[in-house]
Amino acid sequence: MKKVITFLFCIGVFSIANANVTGIENSNTYTIESITVNDEISSLCKAVIKGDVDKVRSLIATGAELNEKSLGLTPAMYAARYNKAEVLKVLLLNGANLNIKSDQGYTAKDYAKQSNAKDVLEVIKQDS
Structure with missing residues (x-):
């Protein structure tokens, strides 16, 4: 036992x-x-997500690619998705392309609409 x-x-x-x-x-x-x-995720996209305008400007000045996708999204798409209007303005002033489509087939404007990013939608409207 x-x-x-x-x-x-x-x-x-x-x-x-x-x-x-x-x-x-x-x-x-x-x-x-x-x-x-x-x-x-690229350094530029990380700065965009955080809304760090100074870091975004610095990375652009050192040659960061404005329209390069990171995890399928461009920096402008991240700005739209997270409603970072001031960052999007900086990206647009430096030549970001809002017509590029993500790997899922969406533009930055589509991401702004999906996220109800009103500030970013206003910036996009003014840029059109």
């Missing part, structure tokens, strides 16, 4: 230890994935 109880106890301990290791692996996987995604 002691052998059976000891055997069951060992199986229980092993099962709990295995479950904890699996949980750790999953949490590390999520962390690694989020870092990878962030690294794929």
Whole structure:
């Protein structure tokens, strides 16, 4: 009887230890994935998302490509999606193209409409 109880106890301990290791692996996987995604976004697009007008100007001055897609969207699309009107004005003054389509087939104006980005829609209207 002691052998059976000891055997069951060992199986229980092993099962709990295995479950904890699996949980750790999953949490590390999520962390690694989020870092990878962030690294794929260009510096210009990151600055646009944050609404950092000075950083956007600085990156443009050092030759950042205004119409280059990052994760399928141009900087203007990110500005539209996150309602960053002042940033969009800077992008437009430097030659950003609002007619480019994302990998999903949407323009910056489409993203502004989807996000109800009223300030950006006003900037786009004035630019037309």
